[in-house]
Amino acid sequence: MARKSPLESKNKYSSQKRAKSQNKSKSKLRSSRSESRPGPSSPLATEQLHRTIGKILEKQEFRNVAEVNDFLRENIMGRNLDELLAESEAGPAEQAQQLACQAMETEDLNETLDLLNRALELDPNNTDALAMVATLMASNDKERIGALAAVVRRAEENLGRSFFEQNQGDFWAIVETRPYMRARATLISLLIRTGFSHDAITHCEEMLQLNSNDNQGIRDTLMGLYLKTDNLQGARDLLDQYPGSFLAVFNWGRVLERFLSGDLEEAKQAVATAHRANRYVRDYLTGRKSTPQLLPEYYSLGDVSEAQMCATEIGDAWRSHPEAVQWLKSLRAD
16 A cells, blocks of 8 residues: 655645745745755755765764865865765765755745655654644644644654753754754744744743854844843843844844833933944834835845844834833934
8 A cells, every 4th residue: 555645635735825825834934044045055055065064074084184174175175965965875864854955945835745745755754844844734823833843842852852961052053953943943933923922932042042152043033022021131131141232133122121121311322322223123113114024035234124124023022012112203313
């Protein structure tokens, strides 16, 4: 008896509305800060390249760093991913990961489903593929949260408790952890969207413990959640944890933290600093401009694109405190 495809029982996407909805869910898996459109220089392709090079290096024996560098220069540099995959003799797990990465960068839904089927046939534990299935196949956000939470737990079991203990703080630097970190970031987005702010806060805090460098921008999301839920001490601790931040989220988050703390004088000073960092944010926070539904894939410091990203992260916090919005409106724009 032929084995049923992991997606076979629910492959019903003939409706344009259904397909549009699923593509929106799919986009949640792509962080605008860490992923990009398909291409040889995309972050996912680079991640796969690093993963493959790591597998090749594992088969070698080196006496010192110089030998490693010599090997990389003579055998790796200038070669593309397909060549290196063939040389590494990629096993089912590596092949599945390659297919999952292709699925994340494919716009055509039918092709995406086919890639996911193939990935899960090779490796039923592939976290990226399972996370995509969880978001694409669920009929509502409640189902997505349950399915994605199960994927996260499964990935944690596969990595193992000792792995977490040994590598806490440096997770993103280990390429093998990234599918898990992506799945958990997607879960955070779903929890926020459905109003489970406190659950989202717990996940954000734990992710920053796992990866203190915060390559995924989780600190920005956490700042918005702290301020929205009036956890001012949490916001202050986060500002202290990442001092000297010149990003708009932290500068305009500092304004709201000072206002809610009752220090209007420092709040005004914080506005001046935040305005210098990105003067466009103010219009979005005060409602003079609306944040577009489709955000740019990348943003530039001080630009409108960063302002839109900032409003997405902390806009709800400001709207939850209308008195702060009115106060900001009353200040003269310099």
